[in-house]
Amino acid sequence: MKHYQILIIGGGTAGITTAAQLKRKDSSLNIGIIEPSEKHYYQPAWTLVGAGTYKFEDTARNEKDYIPKGVDWIKDKATKISGKNSTVSTEKSGNFTYEYLVVAPGLVMAPELIPGLPEAMDKGVVCSNYTNPKHTWDVLQNFKGGNAVFTQPTTPIKCGGAPQKIMYLAEEYFRKSGVREKTNVSFITPGTIIFGVPDFAKTLNKIIEERNIIFKPFLAPVKIDAEKQEIYFKYIKPDSSYEPEKGSKLGEEVTEDNLVKVHFDMLHLAPPQAAPKFIQESDISIQEGAGKGWVDVDIHSLQHQRFPNVFALGDVANLPTAKTGAAVRKQAPVVVENLLKLIKTQKVGTAAYSGYSSCPLVTGYSKMVLAEFKYDNIRDSDPLISKFVDTSKEQYSMWLLKKYGLPFMYWNLMLRGKA
Numbered sequence: 001m002k003h004y005q006i007l008i009i010g011g012g013t014a015g016i017t018t019a020a021q022l023k024r025k026d027s028s029l030n031i032g033i034i035e036p037s038e039k040h041y042y043q044p045a046w047t048l049v050g051a052g053t054y055k056f057e058d059t060a061r062n063e064k065d066y067i068p069k070g071v072d073w074i075k076d077k078a079t080k081i082s083g084k085n086s087t088v089s090t091e092k093s094g095n096f097t098y099e100y101l102v103v104a105p106g107l108v109m110a111p112e113l114i115p116g117l118p119e120a121m122d123k124g125v126v127c128s129n130y131t132n133p134k135h136t137w138d139v140l141q142n143f144k145g146g147n148a149v150f151t152q153p154t155t156p157i158k159c160g161g162a163p164q165k166i167m168y169l170a171e172e173y174f175r176k177s178g179v180r181e182k183t184n185v186s187f188i189t190p191g192t193i194i195f196g197v198p199d200f201a202k203t204l205n206k207i208i209e210e211r212n213i214i215f216k217p218f219l220a221p222v223k224i225d226a227e228k229q230e231i232y233f234k235y236i237k238p239d240s241s242y243e244p245e246k247g248s249k250l251g252e253e254v255t256e257d258n259l260v261k262v263h264f265d266m267l268h269l270a271p272p273q274a275a276p277k278f279i280q281e282s283d284i285s286i287q288e289g290a291g292k293g294w295v296d297v298d299i300h301s302l303q304h305q306r307f308p309n310v311f312a313l314g315d316v317a318n319l320p321t322a323k324t325g326a327a328v329r330k331q332a333p334v335v336v337e338n339l340l341k342l343i344k345t346q347k348v349g350t351a352a353y354s355g356y357s358s359c360p361l362v363t364g365y366s367k368m369v370l371a372e373f374k375y376d377n378i379r380d381s382d383p384l385i386s387k388f389v390d391t392s393k394e395q396y397s398m399w400l401l402k403k404y405g406l407p408f409m410y411w412n413l414m415l416r417g418k419a
C-alpha cells in the first residue's frame with residue numbers, strides 16, 4: 001500500500017487551493033492528490049456562459065497546470081474511505097494509507113431525485129447552468145415567449161444564488177430579443193424568501209417587482225413531464241394549501257393529488273445535489289438525521305468530529321452556509337493552519353471558519369449585487385470594497401469584478417495558494 005503524509009481527495013477548487021497553500025508553508029510536506037479529471041472548470045462563470053456573455057472554453061484549464069509543484073497527482077477516482085483504518089481505495093491505483101486526509105471531492109448532481117428529470121435534463125427547452133450552460137444559452141436564444149420557469153430543489157446546492165442569477169439575465173435578454181411582452185418570467189422556489197440576508201433580499205425584492213417577475217415561494221419541484229412541458233410542485237408551507245391567484249398569468253393548476261402543475265415553454269433548474277456516493281457510504285459521513293451523507297466536520301475548525309486526522313472543506317463538507325468557491329477561499333487557510341499545527345504539536349490549531357460565503361448576484365448584463373455573509377445569515381461585506389460602494393445595491397463595478405476580476409484572482413492567486 002502506498003502511503004502519504006497528507007492525502008487530498010479531489011483536485012477542484014478546494015483540493016488545489018489547500019495543496020498550494022500547504023506547499024507554500026512547508027515545501028517538505030509529502031502530499032498526494034487523487035483527482036480523475038484532465039480539466040478543471042471555473043464554475044462561477046457558467047452563469048455568464050448561460051447568458052451568452054462568456055465563452056465556455058474560457059472556463060476550462062488543464063488540471064496538470066494547477067497541481068502544485070512537488071505534489072503527486074494520482075489520476076484516479078477515490079472509491080472508498082475508511083476513517084477508522086486511515087485508508088483510501090481507488091478505481092485503478094490500489095489502496096493508500098495516510099497520516100492526514102483532506103476530503104474535497106465536491107458534490108454530485110442527483111437528477112434522479114425528481115422523477116422525469118433525468119430524461120428531461122439538458123434536452124429541448126429544459127436547461128441548467130449546473131450541467132450544460134451552453135445549452136441554456138441556446139434555449140434563451142430560441143425562446144419565443146410563454147412561461148419561462150426558473151426553479152431549484154430542496155436539497156443543498158452549490159451557489160444557492162445561481163438559479164436566480166440566470167433568471168435576471170434571461171429577463172433582460174428577453175427584453176432585447178423582443179419576447180418579454182409575451183413572457184411570464186417566474187421564480188418558483190421551495191424557499192420561503194428570495195434571499196436569506198435581509199439587506200440583499202430588500203434589493204432583490206425591489207428588482208423582482210420592478211421587472212414584473214412572478215415570485216412563488218414554498219413550492220418544491222417533485223415531477224417533470226418533459227413531453228407535455230409540465231412541472232409539478234408540492235406546496236410546503238406548513239398548515240396551508242395552495243390557492244392560485246385569480247387570473248394568474250402563470251396558469252398554474254392544482255391537481256387531484258394536490259400538486260401544483262405549471263406549464264413551461266422553457267425551464268431552467270438547479271438539479272437536486274448530493275454528496276458523492278463513496279462519501280455517503282463511508283464512515284466519515286453523517287450517518288443519520290440532518291446533514292446525512294455529507295462529511296461530518298466541526299463547523300469552525302473543519303476537523304472531522306470523530307477522526308481527528310481528517311479534515312474536509314468545500315461543497316462536500318456539512319457546513320450551514322452557502323457552498324461556494326468564495327467560501328473555500330476562507331476555509332482553506334483554516335484547514336491549512338489547523339492541520340499544520342496538528343502535525344507539529346499533535347494538537348489541532350485554533351483557526352476558526354466563520355461561515356463566510358459570498359454570492360455574486362448578477363442581476364443584469366452590467367449589474368451585480370455582491371452578497372457576502374457568514375453563519376446565521378449575518379451580512380459580512382468586505383470592509384475595503386464597502387468603503388467605495390454599497391454592495392447591497394446593483395453596481396456596474398461589481399459586474400466588472402465578476403466578469404474580469406474574480407476569474408483572474410481565481411486562476412492566478414487562489415489556486416496558486418496566494419489568496
Ligand SMILES: Cc1cc2nc3c(=O)[nH]c(=O)nc-3n(C[C@H](O)[C@H](O)[C@H](O)COP(=O)(O)OP(=O)(O)OC[C@H]3O[C@@H](n4cnc5c(N)ncnc54)[C@H](O)[C@@H]3O)c2cc1C
Pocket residue numbers: 009010011012013014015034035036037042043044045046047076077078079104105106107129130158159162276278313314315316323324325326327328358359360
Ligand atoms: C452554475 C454555478 C455557478 C456558481 N457560481 C459561483 C459563484 O458565483 N461564486 C462562487 O464562489 N462559487 C460559485 N459556484 C460554486 C463553486 O464552483 C463551488 O462551490 C466550488 O467549486 C467548490 O469547490 P470543491 O473543491 O468543493 O468542488 P469542485 O471545484 O467541484 O471540485 C471537486 C473535485 O473533486 C473531483 N472528484 C469528484 N469525485 C472524485 C473522486 N471520487 N475521487 C477523486 N476526486 C473526485 C472532481 O473531479 C473535482 O475536480 C458555482 C457553481 C456552479 C455550478
